[in-house]
Amino acid sequence: PIWRKNKNELKPEDYDRFYMDKHFGYDKPLKCIHTKVEGVVNYNALLYIPSQPPYDFYTKGFQKGLELYSNGVLIMEKCSDLLPDYFSFVQGLVDSPDLSLNISRELLQHDRQLRFISKKINEKIKDELLSMLKNDRDNYEKFYKNFGKQLKYGVYADFGANKDALEDLILFYSSTEKKLVSLDEYVSRMKADQKYIYYAAGDTIEKIEKLPQTEAVKEKSFEILYCTDDVDEFAIKTLAKYKEKEFKSVSDKDLGFESDEKESKKVTEENKELFDFMKDSLNGKVKEVRASKRLKSHPVCLTSDGELSIEMEKVLRTMPNGQNIKADKILEVNTNHEIFNTIKKAFADDKDKVKVYANVLYNEALLIEGLPIEDPVQFTNDICSLIK
Template sequence: MSNAAEKPVENHVFEADVARLLHLMVHSVYSDKDVFLRELISNAADACEKLRYEAISAPELLSDDPAPRITLTVDADSNTLVLEDNGIGMSRDDMVEALGTIARSGTRAFMERVEAAKAGDGTQLIGQFGVGFYSAFMVADKVDVISRRAGSGHAWLWSSDGKGSYTVSEADLAQAPARGTRITLHLMDDAKSYTSKWSVQKIVKDQSGHVPVPIDLIEKPGAEAERIGDGTALWTKSRSDITKEEYADFYRGVSGQYDEPALTVHFRAEGRHEYTGLAFVPESKPLDMFDPSAKGRMKLYVKRVFITDDAELLPRYLRFVRGLVDTSDLPLNVSREMIQESPILAAIRKGLTNRVLTAIEKLADSDKDAFAKLWEAFGAVLKEGIYDDFERRSQLIALSRFRTTTSDEATRSLADYVKDMKDAQAAIYYLTGDNLDRLKASPQLEGFRARGIEVLLLTDSVDSFWVTAAPDFEGKPFKSITQGAADLTQVPKADGEAPAAPETTEAVTDFIAFAKTTLGDAVSDVRASDRLTESAVCLVAPEQGYDRQLEKLLQGSGRLDMIAKPILEINPGHGLISALASGGNTEFRTDAVQLLLDQARVLDGDKPQDPRAFAERLSRLFERALKG
């Protein structure tokens, strides 16, 4: 470049306020400085694409160097980063037009030419706004550009510190590329990391590893070039051309996991919006799947250039899905915040979500064992969608699988449940809790089990919420067996015994009245139960409000100040109740009633409300029994 300085130098003033533009890029257009390399690589890829297009009618432009390439050279000694391409290059007028005018994109002008000539088939250009090049000034206090247009006998040097002016002069051909453009960034002191081979390689692979031009990296001047981008993108290939092993390798790279993908969804959407989606459902749970702050891990590309991994391409209940979307409908040079508000992104999100759920549905129909493993890993998260996603609620409910009182260790769909419902059964019954074994031993199940009525056993936290959002399935409402009356008198028992209301003697009726008076405000009611067949007592929630488990969750999370007073149900046919109803003094019966309430609390997974009083009552009963 020293020889070029002896040639006449033209001084120019930028046609826009560069300082204001750089401030805009730092604070609005770009979220981090690393994107400058993405922008320069995108411009270089466009230059190679332009040459490919013009060489269709003028093949001599390729001379003896037909293969496009981009080369990066880092030099820690001189604190520079050099990017060179062998694309179309620029003439003097091109330089003044493209680099001297902020936001006037040569790419846009070229596209207009292509469209005017109606010869744009296959031409894919990345940059569209003309501000990408100036992102270099976020990391460099001086930028030199030497360019030689294909087929030209002259080369030109453009140089600027980005503060308001630039120079253009003719460059020595001996120091210019044979064709294309070389950009030298004289890095700021706080940007020395961009002279590290590993830093640059990581940025390129993360953000530009799939541009359609091979990318080489030279660790220092004179060293051998190492290829870090092969110019191909897996997702642009036909599915029939990609092996299972290639999909698995790509999945591991994009997800950072080491398992196999349980499900691969690869498609190209055409129509109003065109984009390619490649999504993977992992085989095992990601470590952050239940992190409240965890977001999706789908990457967004625009024309094979990485934009962000922070775009909401899938709803939260599909946050375990890994992969990417590549579209040409979104602009490249916009902030991530603007992308999130884009109606185009909303359309892509809807289409991608539908594709993923449809693929999961197909797996459920075609491979029940594989789907069972998928559901075991991600069912708890998918059920969040029943609560959150009204549009797809029916689809997600039908997709869901549940353990029930009749399924043993397997799971069943609601369609299976409804098909096997009893003739007089009017609702889909469920029981929620945090432990499957405890649910199976719940006294509230006894009457249902005696009548052969299947009950869903729901152990995920979200289960207590989605059942309140889902009004019904195939016309059958959901009903908690721990809330309100059981209404089992219309269903005959499994042994064929005719349905009947529980028999309650006068003595038991009097005992129930005594218990209600004794317990007072501790419960909202005491009544005979038709759901108990083996246990003496149980607790249920009132008909209105929340069921027992949901109340506990809401109170535990601080969203409910007070829980409703429970109903104590008493089994009128139990031997203990008959014995208590038939005798004993008032003091003894009072202790017995309080202990029955504490027993019901323990069976419900709670502890006695007053442990000391519980112990004292139990001691008095032991003393009475020992005295005979």
């Protein structure tokens, strides 16, 4: 069979033909990995990275696994133990003379030789993907478009057990490069005074570009990674850091800008009575109202306090029994914006009007985050009352 032939005897079209003849896929594969190992355990492996996901890849009916042979005799059509879930897209086969023909599926799960083969195969797949990322970027990005989400789920799954194996393979869109970049590329460009790897989460790149929370980080010319997949922020929270650089959301309570933080605390203290009144008028919807250190041109935004971000709340609330999950929200007000002077004047003259302003600003901030407004009718009435 083809997998037992010497690689020098075979042409790319031979591998492609075998791939399609075996019904691994109907398009040419993106990458073929043909390897022969002799040593503690002997085996041949012929692995394919598809150019397109299998038609049932994202369904419950999809079965991962490689064909398993012993000396050319098929033992198992789908040996799932050879591949972790994050490499479940890989198609192909493994042939080892060291495996018994009569071994049962139950015994295979505990077979030391099979575990050794699995370990070596997964190391080989990772090495080939890293090589593709470095030397064949266009094809890697094609691969990543189809299967990148699977890698990020792999980072997050099993409490981060595989994060070190996968962190160099994941990509995010960059605010400065306007393309997908790796974490290694990001860190290599970090400025001398930059402490953190900054990221922002949202539905699309276009929406993230407009987020008020990005203004302060962009003003310092720091690069921001854009997270547009549901799993992205969960993966980043699992990673926690990369090459000793911690991740920091642009919506975190503290951005790590010490001078800005001191100024924000000072202004918040100066306006404590007003901010406390605004917080109380929102009836527990926010944990705090404070002066913003991140807003430059926008009047208001929401940030989060704690491990659960606003974007993570949105994801979790779409799941069964997730409707009551809520992030601790902070309403940040731009004290340099003209609307703040209007609110301060109203606080001195007409406190009921401040309640209306607080609700309007809070609902505006919800809309920016893509969160639903609890009472749209009241919101429109509030706006109309301010226009009068």
